[in-house]
Structure formats: structure tokens, C-alpha cells
Amino acid sequence: MNKLNHLLTELELLKKEGRYRPLTVWDSAADTWMELGCRRILQLSSNNYLGLTNHPDMKKAAIEAIEEYGVGSGSVRTITGTLRIHEVLEQELAAFKGTEAALVFQSGFTTNQGILGSMLGQEDIVISDELNHASIIDGIRLTKANRAIFAHKNLDQLEEHLKASGSYRSRVVVTDGVFSMDGDIAPLPEIVELAERYDAIVYVDDAHASGVLGRNGKGSADHFNLHGRVHIQVGTLSKAIGAVGGYMAGSQLLKDFLIHKARPFLFSTSQPPAVAATCLAAIRVLQSSSDRMERLWSNTEYFRGKVRSLGFDTGQSETPIIPIIVGTPEKTMQFSDRLLQEGIFAQGIVYPTVALDKGRVRLIITANHTIEDLDFALDRLELAGKQFGLL
Numbered sequence: 248m249n250k251l252n253h254l255l256t257e258l259e260l261l262k263k264e265g266r267y268r269p270l271t272v273w274d275s276a277a278d279t280w281m282e283l284g285c286r287r288i289l290q291l292s293s294n295n296y297l298g299l300t301n302h303p304d305m306k307k308a309a310i311e312a313i314e315e316y317g318v319g320s321g322s323v324r325t326i327t328g329t330l331r332i333h334e335v336l337e338q339e340l341a342a343f344k345g346t347e348a349a350l351v352f353q354s355g356f357t358t359n360q361g362i363l364g365s366m367l368g369q370e371d372i373v374i375s376d377e378l379n380h381a382s383i384i385d386g387i388r389l390t391k392a393n394r395a396i397f398a399h400k401n402l403d404q405l406e407e408h409l410k411a412s413g414s415y416r417s418r419v420v421v422t423d424g425v426f427s428m429d430g431d432i433a434p435l436p437e438i439v440e441l442a443e444r445y446d447a448i449v450y451v452d453d454a455h456a457s458g459v460l461g462r463n464g465k466g467s468a469d470h471f472n473l474h475g476r477v478h479i480q481v482g483t484l485s486k487a488i489g490a491v492g493g494y495m496a497g498s499q500l501l502k503d504f505l506i507h508k509a510r511p512f513l514f515s516t517s518q519p520p521a522v523a524a525t526c527l528a529a530i531r532v533l534q535s536s537s538d539r540m541e542r543l544w545s546n547t548e549y550f551r552g553k554v555r556s557l558g559f560d561t562g563q564s565e566t567p568i569i570p571i572i573v574g575t576p577e578k579t580m581q582f583s584d585r586l587l588q589e590g591i592f593a594q595g596i597v598y599p600t601v602a603l604d605k606g607r608v609r610l611i612i613t614a615n616h617t618i619e620d621l622d623f624a625l626d627r628l629e630l631a632g633k634q635f636g637l638l
């Protein structure tokens with residue numbers, strides 16, 4: 248093991264900086280209240296926005312799919328791994344998103360890697376918001392394309408890059424629809440307008456907008472009424488949809504290309520059938536009623552209003568992702584630990600994921616939180632916030 252001593256050095260450094268975190272092991276299902284050992288903890292950090300992880304329709308669909316297909320798909324999509332349930336899921340996803348086609352991957356992460364890693368060559372340029380998700384950053388690292396970064400939501404900088412990119416074969420502007428650490432929304436109408444002016448492709452990662460923004464959770468393009476003007480939409484099936492997986496919604500041409508070129512699609516086994524069936528059931532639940540989304544948004548407005556009136560700094564949050572900015576990594580993790588003692592799980596997010604002085608606990612409100620749950624959280628946050636000098 249001496250050969251791995253450099254890993255020990257890196258872990259020691261993380262410990263010194265207060266960034267070393269053992270995994271938290273929960274003893275019950277992903278829900279608003281979760282068991283941690285013998286304690287019940289109010290969950291304020293789950294991406295289960297609509298409370299679908301335990302929805303009876305989805306559980307039933309999973310069990311039926313296991314009975315019909317077994318537990319695994321047997322191979323990658325291009326061999327035995329495309330089962331009828333994958334095909335139906337893709338058809339319904341495309342119909343839901345209003346696109347020509349959809350293609351499902353194993354996760355949102357591999358979707359971004361698969362598309363960005365295969366679609367671009369050295370004749371192209373990708374122009375990316377500085378706060379885009381790690382899977383976009385890694386996807387861009389996989390390409391030979393040229394790259395430019397614009398400051399977060401800075402349209403002037405984006406335009407500068409577009410102006411300078413006339414000689415490339417294609418220009419792709421890539422942005423998160425909802426930014427995962429701040430909960431703010433990309434200025435998509437302005438991005439689309441600029442892209443149209445400079446003949447660029449628009450690529451939106453809607454991981455945190457799927458099931459959250461737009462009619463019945465169709466995402467940010469629908470939210471802004473930009474139908475047909477966003478060329479590539481990425482969604483995740485791992486957050487509001489409640490299971491795991493990711494997808495591209497866009498043209499049939501891109502789908503055909505990805506089937507032949509996207510490496511995670513070609514070289515990694517497809518979603519188990521029970522997962523695909525669960526995702527399909529979730530899309531049907533979303534389409535059948537908007538009650539959950541309405542609860543999600545009324546809970547969010549209620550909670551964010553109260554947190555702000557207490558005096559916390561919640562940054563630019565416009566969605567159910569509500570950060571409370573704390574400061575240094577050490578103070579942030581201490582605040583998160585303090586909240587856990589008070590019965591709340593609020594994940595600390597620190598450098599390098601966010602700036603050194605902008606450590607935060609990232610709260611995520613869901614449709615299944617009750618007003619009593621939210622009031623309990625507010626009470627504990629106020630107490631801990633005063634102790635930490637945040638109020």
C-alpha cells in the first residue's frame with residue numbers, strides 16, 4: 248500500500264481543510280423524514296423534488312418489469328440491452344418534451360459526457376457558463392473542440408465569445424437550466440436570441456429543471472416558451488423523476504449519431520428494465536396531474552420568504568434549491584453538523600465546488616414537506632443561525 252501513500256497525503260489535506268466527509272448512511276427510504284441510526288431527521292437536501300421515489304405507481308411498474316424482464320438488461324444498448332421498455336420510455340420522453348426524439352443514458356452525468364464527448368471536433372467551439380455542472384465540464388474535457396468560458400450568466404461575455412467564433416464549423420452554447428449550487432435560472436430567452444444571431448447551437452442541461460420548471464415539469468425551454476429554439480435538452484431521471492438515468496431530447500439526427508458514437512451509450516450496460524419502467528411511470532404521473540408541482544412551488548415560496556425574512560443570505564435562489572451562505576469551509580461544515588444535531592440534514596457545500604468564502608448549506612424543498620416540517624426547519628435554522636452569527 249506504500250505505493251498509494253500520495254492518496255493518504257491528499258486525504259490528510261482534506262481533513263486539515265475541514266473537507267473530509269465520511270458517507271452518511273441512512274436507515275430508511277429517501278423521504279422527507281429519514282432514519283439515521285435511532286434518530287428521525289428532517290431531510291432538506293434530497294433531489295426527490297416531487298416525492299416520487301416512493302410513489303405506488305412507480306413501485307408497481309418496477310415490480311411488474313422485474314417479473315416480465317428480470318433484473319438486468321444483459322448488455323449495452325447496441326447488443327441485447329435495448330428492451331421494449333427502453334423504446335417506449337424514449338418515445339414518451341420525446342412526446343413529453345415536444346422533441347423529435349429522445350435517447351436514454353444510464354445517468355445525467357453520462358448523458359453530458361456522451362453527447363459533449365462525441366458531438367464536437369477540433370473545428371468546433373463550445374462556449375460554457377462558468378458554473379455549469381461537473382458532468383458538462385468533464386464532457387467538454389473529452390472533446391477536441393475549442394472551448395471558451397463566460398462568467399456566470401454574463402451575456403456580454405457570451406456575445407464576445409460568439410462574435411469571435413465565426414470561423415468555427417459549429418458553435419455550441421451550453422448552460423445549466425437551473426444552477427445546482429445556487430438555484431438560479433439561466434437567462435435562456437437571451438441566450439437563445441444571441442445564439443440565433445450568431446448561428447449557434449443551444450444546449451441546456453435541465454437536471455434540476457426536469458419535473459420542476461415548465462408545464463407539468465417539461466423543463467426550462469417550456470418554462471420560457473422556447474419550443475423548437477433549444478436544440479439539445481438534457482434531462483435527468485435521477486432527481487424529480489425519482490429513479491436514475493438521463494436523457495437527450497432533440498433531433499432524430501442527433502439520436503442516430505449518439506447511438507453510434509456516444510461512448511457511455513456504446514460501452515456501458517443499459518438501465519435495468521425496472522428502472523426504465525419506473526421512469527416511464529413517473530413521466531405519466533407528471534402528465535396526469537400538476538398537484539405535486541404546485542405543492543413544490545408553494546412550499547418553496549413559503550420557505551424562501553421566511554428564510555429571507557429571518558435575515559439569511561440565500562444568494563440568487565429562484566427555485567426549490569435554496570442555499571444559505573455561511574462562509575469558510577470549516578464554518579460551513581460546522582453549521583451543517585450543528586443542524587444535524589438539531590434534527591435537520593442540510594448538506595454543506597464547500598470549496599472547490601463553490602468559492603472559498605461562499606461555503607453554504609444547500610437546502611432543497613420538496614412537494615412532500617408539510618408546513619409543520621418547514622416551520623420546524625425554520626425554528627432550528629434560526630437558533631443555529633444566531634449561534635453562528637449568521638443572523
Ligand code: PMP
Pocket residue numbers: 354355356357359380382423427452454455483484485486491492493
Ligand atoms: N447535470 C446537473 C446540472 C446536475 O446537477 C447533475 C446531478 N448532480 C447531473 C447533471 C448528473 O445527473 P445524474 O445524477 O443523473 O447523473
